[in-house]
Amino acid sequence: MNNPRTKIWHTSTTLILVALSLTGCADRNYLREADQQAMEVIAERAADQRWNLENYTVAVDDRSRFYDDSESTDVARPKDDANSNLYMHKVNGYDGWEYWDEDGVIQQFTNEKW
Numbered sequence: 001m002n003n004p005r006t007k008i009w010h011t012s013t014t015l016i017l018v019a020l021s022l023t024g025c026a027d028r029n030y031l032r033e034a035d036q037q038a039m040e041v042i043a044e045r046a047a048d049q050r051w052n053l054e055n056y057t058v059a060v061d062d063r064s065r066f067y068d069d070s071e072s073t074d075v076a077r078p079k080d081d082a083n084s085n086l087y088m089h090k091v092n093g094y095d096g097w098e099y100w101d102e103d104g105v106i107q108q109f110t111n112e113k114w
Contacts, residue, residue, distance in 0.1 A: 039057075065111055077103065078106055079106065
């Protein structure tokens with residue numbers, strides 16, 4: 001175990017694994033994994049007959065105010081009112097967060113059918 005080659009191999013492997021873990025996941029994969037984890041937690045708690053859940057899902061119901069039928073995983077924010085928007089860009093003479101508009105702005109936030 002004290003072999004220099006073994007130490008180098010272990011160190012290299014560790015660095016590669018750390019680098020790979022820091023790269024993150026694609027948005028779709030992350031969302032899919034989060035949904036799966038939520039379903040597992042619900043299934044674990046729903047095993048009790050008192051909480052009999054049938055045909056449950058973690059998907060947003062299309063009757064919901066926040067339902068979005070787009071395939072996008074973008075995190076665009078809703079449009080601010082004019083006065084609030086001023087404070088997002090400059091407050092008391094100080095510049096606001098430079099990335100405030102980076103993810104885009106959607107014109108409509110709520111479900112049209114709601």
